[in-house]
């Protein structure tokens with residue numbers, strides 16, 4: 042049975058890595074998408090070659106490593122370049138993250154998946170619960186400035202690409218407010234840790250019973266191919282990334298709509 046997964050997410054500098062360290066100290070396995078993203082662009086990795094092929098040799102340092110600052114300056118100023126980078130890295134990050142999670146043994150009561158862009162990339166379906174770490178804007182900026190020495194302009198450019206904090210909190214099952222000190226952060230995490238131990242146990246008991254009752258074929262909503270609902274298929278309920286993206290496109294173009302009356306008519310909806 043797959044290990045119960047808590048998706049830890051939050052904006053830039055909200056304290057995800059700091060919180061992850063606390064969970065790890067409590068004996069919980071942590072899989073961090075940011076760490077995977079860094080591994081994937083190390084010297085000799087295929088993703089680095091793909092990035093260099095698209096962005097040019099100027100994106101590499103004299104040692105052939107990724108010039109992260111240069112790439113950061115490019116992608117947060119240009120949506121097309123960001124999409125291109127994401128198309129190279131995100132499928133690989135997702136695959137590696139779920140491969141690592143799939144290898145966790147049943148001795149793990151639950152695990153933490155640190156996914157900075159959990160909501161931005163619609164990964165809600167891969168986790169059992171969403172834990173959002175939230176920091177007030179001023180504190181967030183102050184901490185980023187101290188840590189990274191970035192200007193307000195550069196911080197704004199990054200924050201603009203991320204989910205607005207209010208939407209993130211609205212999607213949360215649980216939330217941590219990280220505005221004061223490390224002791225307060227630690228205290229909140231310890232409380233959630235106790236809850237997660239119980240929830241994971243309840244899940245482990247309920248899940249096999251539910252699976253037995255719901256054992257029936259599942260079909261890809263896009264191409265109708267029969268799929269297996271398992272850790273090995275990170276695109277579930279779709280058969281592939283392609284079908285998932287096609288479906289997302291359909292939502293974006295509104296060919297998928299939940300039927301219902303339009304109660305509010307926007308000006309732009311009314312025909313002249």
Ligand SMILES: CC(C)(COP(=O)(O)OP(=O)(O)OC[C@H]1O[C@@H](n2cnc3c(N)ncnc32)[C@H](O)[C@@H]1O)[C@@H](O)C(=O)NCCC(=O)NCCS
Pocket residue numbers: 052053054074075078109110112113116123126127130134157158199202203
């Ligand atoms: C552009 C890169 C090389 C810049 O590296 P750098 O070390 O300067 O910054 P770092 O990785 O610490 O990111 C800074 C902040 O931006 C956020 N961020 C990174 N990529 C993105 C993105 N595509 N969209 C929105 N926010 C992002 C991070 O979560 C973090 O809060 C790096 O961010 C990257 O490879 N990004 C693409 C991969 C990705 O999407 N990672 C985030 C989720 S795993």
Ligand SMILES: Nc1ncnc2c1ncn2[C@@H]1O[C@H](COP(=O)(O)OP(=O)(O)OP(=O)(O)O)[C@@H](O)[C@H]1O
Pocket residue numbers: 051052053054055056057058059060075157184185188219220221222223224226
């Ligand atoms: N409770 C706290 N008290 C004091 N400093 C903190 C606290 N939480 C986090 N910090 C500091 O704030 C900065 C940002 O935290 P952290 O690196 O954990 O954020 P993050 O969400 O992982 O960032 P990113 O999105 O950039 O990866 C770090 O320098 C960290 O030491």
Ligand SMILES: [Zn+2]
Pocket residue numbers: 261262263264265266279280281284
């Ligand atoms: Zn399909």
